[in-house]
Amino acid sequence: AQSVTQPDIHITVSEGASLELRCNYSYGATPYLFWYVQSPGQGLQLLLKYFSGDTLVQGIKGFEAEFKRSQSSFNLRKPSVHWSDAAEYFCAVGPSGGSYIPTFGRGTSLIVHP
Amino acid sequence: EPEVTQTPSHQVTQMGQEVILRCVPISNHLYFYWYRQILGQKVEFLVSFYNNEISEKSEIFDDQFSVERPDGSNFTLKIRSTKLEDSAMYFCASSTSGANVLTFGAGSRLTVL
Numbered sequence: 001a002q003s004v005t006q007p008d009i010h011i012t013v014s015e016g017a018s019l020e021l022r023c024n025y026s027y028g029a030t031p032y033l034f035w036y037v038q039s040p041g042q043g044l045q046l047l048l049k050y051f052s053g054d055t056l057v058q059g060i061k062g063f064e065a066e067f068k069r070s071q072s073s074f075n076l077r078k079p080s081v082h083w084s085d086a087a088e089y090f091c092a093v094g095p096s097g098g099s100y101i102p103t104f105g106r107g108t109s110l111i112v113h114p
Numbered sequence: 115e116p117e118v119t120q121t122p123s124h125q126v127t128q129m130g131q132e133v134i135l136r137c138v139p140i141s142n143h144l145y146f147y148w149y150r151q152i153l154g155q156k157v158e159f160l161v162s163f164y165n166n167e168i169s170e171k172s173e174i175f176d177d178q179f180s181v182e183r184p185d186g187s188n189f190t191l192k193i194r195s196t197k198l199e200d201s202a203m204y205f206c207a208s209s210t211s212g213a214n215v216l217t218f219g220a221g222s223r224l225t226v227l
Binding site: 045 | 162205215
């Protein structure tokens with residue numbers, strides 16, 4: 001079975017600073033990988049996804065993530081954080097074949113200081 | 115942009131009471147899901163639903179839980195006799211196919227006293 005680890009519960013950055021949120025997964029084959037964001041009072045919104053191909057994936061709101069098979073990682077990055085990026089970020093992994101049920105991590109809470 | 119809507123946004127109930135959480139998936143989606151997140155823990159899969167029947171469920175989804183699509187638009191999660199440990203945020207999601215991206219609702223927070 002697949003699993004996801006987000007080792008950081010909270011991350012605090014200053015506005016304008018760069019950001020990297022960590023995600024490690026466990027899955028026997030090449031997985032589908034996702035990052036979702038949840039702003040207060042909102043649903044989980046898809047930021048980006050990796051299914052195959054280029055391992056550097058661009059998403060919405062200026063986010064990108066890189067799939068590194070050797071490290072079983074799919075870290076989320078943003079070069080310059082805005083105050084509106086403060087939210088909960090969830091990494092998820094889904095099986096690449098058969099029944100599709102994504103497994104989520106516990107989330108990382110991003111705090112942005114002015 | 116089409117969205118998944120969930121009601122209520124927050125419900126407080128007494129232990130042992132029945133609770134129904136409601137979801138309106140995106141109209142052309144065919145697959146429906148419930149997840150939950152206990153405070154501070156992972157977002158956990160509960161159940162998926164397709165073609166008017168459960169397609170997969172986790173070990174969390176025991177006999178106290180049930181799902182239903184009573185009409186063409188609503189998708190409900192019922193907890194028959196709530197326990198303290200059922201306190202969580204419950205997320206509904208839908209997708210166009212079983213191998214596609216899920217669209218989530220804002221969640222329903224359930225507090226069991």
